[in-house]
Amino acid sequence: MGALxxxxxxxxxxxxxxxxxxxxxxxxxAFVRGTxxxxxxxxxxxxxxxxxxxxxxxxxxxxRRAVPAGMYWYDRVIDDPRFPPPLQAVASAHAxxxxxxxxxx
Numbered sequence: 316m317g318a319l320x321x322x323x324x325x326x327x328x329x330x331x332x333x334x335x336x337x338x339x340x341x342x343x344x345a346f347v348r349g350t351x352x353x354x355x356x357x358x359x360x361x362x363x364x365x366x367x368x369x370x371x372x373x374x375x376x377x378x379r380r381a382v383p384a385g386m387y388w389y390d391r392v393i394d395d396p397r398f399p400p401p402l403q404a405v406a407s408a409h410a411x412x413x414x415x416x417x418x419x420x
Contacts, residue, residue, distance in 0.1 A: 327387040
């Protein structure tokens with residue numbers, strides 16, 4: 316008998332800002348403590364178990380189910396935490412701007 320294939324992880328379509336460009340990407344989605352959604356950018360193995368490495372916390376009110384089953388859309392533009400924000404956003408934050416990690420699309 317062949318090995319069983321693991322169930323596919325749920326995935327989320329996100330738009331994120333990388334430098335001064337908007338990009339679309341499909342990431343794994345995990346629910347921390349069963350209800351708090353995070354988009355997982357990288358995974359790390361700790362003592363034989365997979366754990367989110369780099370991730371972005373998501374607002375569950377902005378998540379909506381997509382087709383096929385197990386897919387979601389996220390209705391906001393997010394900043395990739397692995398890269399510094401564009402200079403324009405840094406200048407805005409220092410000038411008294413909100414400096415939020417999420418911007419409305």
